[in-house]
Amino acid sequence: TTGKEAGVNEDSKLYAASILKLAYLYYAQDKINQGEYTLDxxxxxxxxxxxxxxxxxxxxxxxxxxxxxxxEYSLQQLITKVTKESDNVAHNILGYYVTNQSDGA
Known part of the structure; x- marks a missing residue:
């Protein structure tokens, strides 16, 4: 390697507001892969x-x-809304049901 680096706005601080949504999407996909849920x-x-x-x-x-x-909203609809629109409500529905937040309700 050359040891050189490149960057764009590398010294800028960014607010990662919706980064948590990625974890919920990953978890939903994992549940699909395990056969616990389908896209329907x-x-x-x-x-x-x-x-x-x-x-x-x-x-x-x-x-x-x-x-x-x-x-009722399908898992496919919710995943699409989160990925394409960063939809907060779709994230919340995923979080409540798919990640078992509803267990405490």
């Missing part, structure tokens, strides 16, 4: 999904309703 598995959007420790404020990014609607 569905989860109901209830009030509790926005109030567990680690949930994001629903008012943030994304197109899912900001207030619970008691509708």
């Amino acid at each position: 598995s569905s989860f109901k959007y209830i009030p509790e999904v926005n109030s567990f420790p680690g949930s994001y404020k629903p008012e943030g990014s994304g197109s899912l309703p900001k207030k619970e609607d008691n509708k």
Whole structure:
């Protein structure tokens, strides 16, 4: 190696607001790989999904309703919303059900 480095804004501090969403996506994929869920598995959007420790404020990014609607959303829909829109509500639904935050409710 040459020992040389290159960077763009390498001295800038960045706020990693949604980085935690990657862990939830990874965990969801792991559950799919283990056969616990499929992309067709569905989860109901209830009030509790926005109030567990680690949930994001629903008012943030994304197109899912900001207030619970008691509708079912497939795992495929939730993963797509998190990856394409950084949807906070989709993240919260994943967190509540897929990562077992609902066990404490």
